[in-house]
Amino acid sequence: MVLMIxxxxxxxxxxRFSFLYLFRSIAxxxxxxxxxxxxxxxxxxxxxxxxxxxxxxxxxxxxxNVYLIAGIVSVxxxxxxxxxxxxxxxxxxxxxxxxxxx
Amino acid sequence: MSIATATQTHSRKADFVSGxxxxxxxxxxxxxxxxxxxxxxxxxxxxxxxxxxxxxVVFAGxxxxxxxxxxSADVGVGQxxxxxxxxxxxxxxxxxxxxxxxxxxxPWKLALLAHGLNDESYALTISRFQRHGGSAAYFLAVGIATxxxxxxxxVVSAAGVNFLGDPKRLGLDYAFYGVFIGLxxxxxxxxxxxxxxxxxxxxxxxxxxxIPGNLYIIIAALIAVIxxxxxxxxx
Numbered sequence: 001m002v003l004m005i006x007x008x009x010x011x012x013x014x015x016r017f018s019f020l021y022l023f024r025s026i027a028x029x030x031x032x033x034x035x036x037x038x039x040x041x042x043x044x045x046x047x048x049x050x051x052x053x054x055x056x057x058x059x060x061x062x063x064x065n066v067y068l069i070a071g072i073v074s075v076x077x078x079x080x081x082x083x084x085x086x087x088x089x090x091x092x093x094x095x096x097x098x099x100x101x102x
Numbered sequence: 103m104s105i106a107t108a109t110q111t112h113s114r115k116a117d118f119v120s121g122x123x124x125x126x127x128x129x130x131x132x133x134x135x136x137x138x139x140x141x142x143x144x145x146x147x148x149x150x151x152x153x154x155x156x157x158x159v160v161f162a163g164x165x166x167x168x169x170x171x172x173x174s175a176d177v178g179v180g181q182x183x184x185x186x187x188x189x190x191x192x193x194x195x196x197x198x199x200x201x202x203x204x205x206x207x208x209p210w211k212l213a214l215l216a217h218g219l220n221d222e223s224y225a226l227t228i229s230r231f232q233r234h235g236g237s238a239a240y241f242l243a244v245g246i247a248t249x250x251x252x253x254x255x256x257v258v259s260a261a262g263v264n265f266l267g268d269p270k271r272l273g274l275d276y277a278f279y280g281v282f283i284g285l286x287x288x289x290x291x292x293x294x295x296x297x298x299x300x301x302x303x304x305x306x307x308x309x310x311x312x313i314p315g316n317l318y319i320i321i322a323a324l325i326a327v328i329x330x331x332x333x334x335x336x337x
Contacts, residue, residue: 001152004179004234011161011187020197024205036199039297042326043195044286045180045302046108047221048279050310055270057311066205067276074280077330078287087284088127088277095273097127 064102070094114239121226121243128222128244129251131277136252140259146174153260157253164316165189175261188257191313195225195323202280205234211238218245222278246319298330 029037052071053059063069074091081087136157143153148170156166165186172182196219204212215238223244230240290296303326309318 001148002155004169004182005152005160007179007183008156008165008186011183012160012162012165012190012193013217015187015190015193016197016219017213018197019194020201020204021209021212021217023198023201023262026200031331033202033335035331036202038194038294038327038330039199039231039234039323041286041289041295041298042323042330043319044225044282044308045326048282048286048324049303050306050318052279053307054310056177056290059307059311067279068180068274070273070276071279071283074283075287078284082288084124084281084284085127088280089286091276091280092273093284095276098129099273 004020014015066095066102114237116222117237117239118243121230121237121240122247124226124230125223125244125247127277128226128281129247130301131275131281132222132248132251133255134187135163135275135278137259138171138257139163140166140256140261142167145261146170148173148218150260153256154253157256157260160186161249161252162186162220163252164185168315185315186316190314192221192316192320192323193276196228199228200231200241204230205238206242207238213244215233215241218242220245220248222281223248225266225282225285229289232289294330294334297333298326302326 006008036076048071052067053061054066055067061068073094074087077083077090078087133249134173139157144150145165148156156169160166160169168185168189169182172185200219204215207215218241223241226244227241230237238283286299290299302322302325306318306322309322312318313321
């Protein structure tokens, strides 16, 4: 078990450290740098939406999807106030309310 | 000590503190999510020590859940390590995009910071770097906050008791989404950024159902970048 965990730790650490180290000294073409500006946006969008829209392996766009409703509220709050804490708080309140109501 | 050094020390400290403050909601979310992990790990036959070791040295939620499920299913060690690698390949993209901001950081410090790189710490850190420039102290603080959340929850939950029941009941697992939305939305300022976000979102939803593990994140993110850059060129 310890051997397996060590193996997992080594491969995981390599994914974390390798590019973080290597891409410091590589002079990157302008196009790649422009791509990097968009990368966090792509990663974040890709990490957020499936969790809000897919439930039990199915696309679930419905008012009873509590996560989706909370997500929409968070987006609206973020658009208006541009605050991470406000966006988080509004979504959490929506979840708590809907969990009681539904 | 020169004035310049003093100012720098102060700002490092300030960066560290704001990293802890902004990392706190994420730490809470990770803690709640991690409470399930320790419980599942013990059920799969890991000892308390094994579970703590895994959360300490692997420190990667999705691949730890996958490993525990595979251990329960008697899958071989080689396959588990391969799955771990695949699930964590997205760190490569994150590392590559953070790297240009950390050119002055010494390699040994970078080696330490690397362990704190995860989905949550990345989202906070890159957003900060893009607004205020690179700061190893900020990245360190966020990494520490997320580590405490994850490791702390294993300390509690691997004791074998499912304290919280289902964390979804309290909506705490929503914190991940709330924070990410709060970070993402203000970045959507022009056509390329909006196009990239929309593409990443739609592609991920479509791909998540067909692509095993979380490789869909990498694929969707790369397609999002390409589409965003195309709209940039078309302007």
